[in-house]
Amino acid sequence: xxxxxxxxxxxxxxxxxxxxxxxxxxxxxxxxxxxxxxxxxxxxxxxxxxxxxxxxxxxxxxxxxxxxxxxxxxxxxxxxxxxxxxxxxxxxxxxxxxxxxxxxxxxxxxxxxxxxxxxxxx
Numbered sequence: 001x002x003x004x005x006x007x008x009x010x011x012x013x014x015x016x017x018x019x020x021x022x023x024x025x026x027x028x029x030x031x032x033x034x035x036x037x038x039x040x041x042x043x044x045x046x047x048x049x050x051x052x053x054x055x056x057x058x059x060x061x062x063x064x065x066x067x068x069x070x071x072x073x074x075x076x077x078x079x080x081x082x083x084x085x086x087x088x089x090x091x092x093x094x095x096x097x098x099x100x101x102x103x104x105x106x107x108x109x110x111x112x113x114x115x116x117x118x119x120x121x122x
Contacts, residue, residue: 033057 033041038058045051065073066086075086 035061
């Protein structure tokens, strides 16, 4: 072999390999409770506090509770109110956060003018 061929093969070995492309990172959703896997998660879970939380999520889902963006329960549909009407007419809770307690307007002390607008014990 000539020197040129040896250098060419050496260059192919070092510089010829393509770098692997970006690998998509897929999050593992198997531990996230869904309607399909919640029974398995409850059976496998050993921490009693986490197990009780999963059981309460399962019961809430069975009742059909309506939740806001923050995951807080706004209400449970019944004969008088559908889930859609709860979403439309429950004020404040549908957006999450503090439910209309702006400037202490709902607080007893603020209404009386005591100057302590947030909480009874402050």
